[in-house]
Amino acid sequence: MERIQRRRNGLPPSDIPLVIAAKIENALRLTAVDRKALRLRLSIGMALADARARVPALDVVDADEHADKALLESIADWCDRYTPFVALDMPHGLLLDITGCAHLFGSERALCKSLEAALVRQGFSVCFGLAGTAVAARALAHYASGTIAPPGEEAKTVAPLPVEALHLETLATHVLKRAGLKTIGHVAARQRGELTARFGAEMVAILGRALGQEEKPISPRRRLPDYMAEHRFAEPVVTEDVIVSSIRSLAETLCAVLCERGEGARLLEASFFRADGAVSHIAVETAKPIRDAAMIARLFRERLDALTDPIDPGFGFDLIRLGALRAERAEAQAISLDANDDDAREVGFLADRLAARFGSHRVLRFFPQDTHIPEAAGVLVPARAVPETKLGWETIRSEGEAPRRPLRLFEKPEPVEVLAEVPDGPPLRFRWRRVQHAVTLAEGPERIAMEWWRHQSAMPTRDYFRVEDQEGRRFWLYRDGLFARETHHPRWYMHGVFA
């Protein structure tokens, strides 16, 4: 509802009541109504046809759940500045775990007030509740907005609320009301055994949570950082220099903690909270745990430079946060006397820097595979996925022999037209990429059977030939399928070129 009003901001206010309708159980029903509509006794759940009959001049808008959800998500993003622990409470709510955060804002009430004021400024109407458990807080928010339950007194605070506040299934709520149990206090007074027998253990658990006797953690939207540091600015910052230097100083704070705990960060995330509420996150990953502030700052600078869509400071960022999303044990490093270790470390950091700039799928190392299929024998994998242990590469040729595998391999073998003397003999001439090559020297065949135990569909055996053309260029061709046994019209492919 407010999403639409916000969009219509600036247009002259109209006197026509606004309602939002959606199809529920094959009938168009109202899912939201504004104050003017409310005054005309239109209510949520009413069929649209009935509403129109009562109030002919009605402004009807179709419900858009996706847009609603997106709006809620962006509000949740913005709420990250209060606590990293924000969960969506569909369809209209947010749950914030502010354990240990309130003192940063003075008091719990001050925190709630600042949140409420900021949202109201944005054109939202806000209800809030605060209690020791999520269920109790939600009940308060919906039915006694503005209430803050003192610690340990949830039961007393929620007792006067109607049973609907428990958010049970419609049927259960209905049955409770029919039984005369109109408030949570009434329900709480009953024997737990009776309630369990009638409504099941789940309902009793919810009741327990509402009364603050049981607790169930909420699941946050974003992964909680293991460590984090943040910087609030009295005046929003815009320039890149300030942003980078503040990341640097945050990294120093973070590294001091990491150092104390003997850990290093593997995955870091910087969050930029814009003064107007938009939030952007940028993450960098490293191959090894690091706790060097200069390195972290450099990785982020690379990442920021490489963004195709640079983060837009708008009117400036008023909060920058740096979190180590994943931290791992890292031993303090003794200064190595072996130059090779230093080299490896420097190369590792170079790979991290390049991965931050270009993406880790572009920074690669070779990794051997235990297979004799040529295209699968050595694969390129992201550099950070390759273990540091010595990799085993085996030569196929024997000593003194020329290479038996081409230096450059085509990912997809390319079809070639081949003229061969005999169907199962080496090629005499072939045509590849529209150029005719006359074969002056041929070596082969080297028969490579496909691994039938790995593939469901049988792949034909390949006969590979090394051939040299009149200019001395060397190619690796294969005939797909054994002549006469697997196929009568074997096809030829170009698989690679030798140096």
Place this chain on the structure above:
Amino acid sequence: MDIADLRKVLQQKHLTLAPESGLPRVTTGHAEADSLLHGGLVLGALHEIFPATRHADAAATGFTAGLAIRAAKAKTLFWIRQDYAALEFGELSATGLVEMGIDPARFLLLRAPDAEAALRAALDGLSCGGLGAAVIEIPANPKILDLVAARKLTLAASQKQITVFLLRPSAEPAPSSTETRWHVKSAPSLPHDDWGAPRFDVKLTRNRHGQTGHWIMEWDCDDGRFRKAHSGAVAAAVAGGAYPTPPQRFAAF
């Protein structure tokens, strides 16, 4: 008196244009080329390699890989390619490298989206002392690769003594601050020859500290170095039955 005459005079007097002494070098293994280069390829400098013909990029790649792994000594070799290179020219193959006696574990590869990114990554890499050599594949003649870019590479290469090889498939040589420039294509095997080691037809067309040359080289896959390709005369002799007859052996049980 023109340059050729001057060279002749110098040669007669056993003088050469004085090379800058004290530059660290690595031998190629090919004796003649090494002596002409005053002991080998200058390390921590820029070298350019061009395929001599349109379809010689594989030969140029092999030649570059050989030179670069020698120049890298025990350190990592940083190889920068562009996205479409794998489709156009084929992906560098680990088994192919192993077969050439080159350890793929020493490679760090980067697939750059374009020439500008490739150059930028190269400059970044050249500040990393853990690298021994860098190969930058830049096909065609993009505007970004001008004299200024070449100078930057030369400067960066000299600072941490990382040797840089610019591999330029389907490109035309342009003015550059390169130390050497090579034009490479594959050399055909001699008639009656068996399938032998990779052979390269190598032309050194620019050498800042000496003369130019033209050789047929072979890559020795066992020792990881270049060597003089055996000439036709030797091949003929081999073909003429120079193989020693194996001694006759009998076994009885």
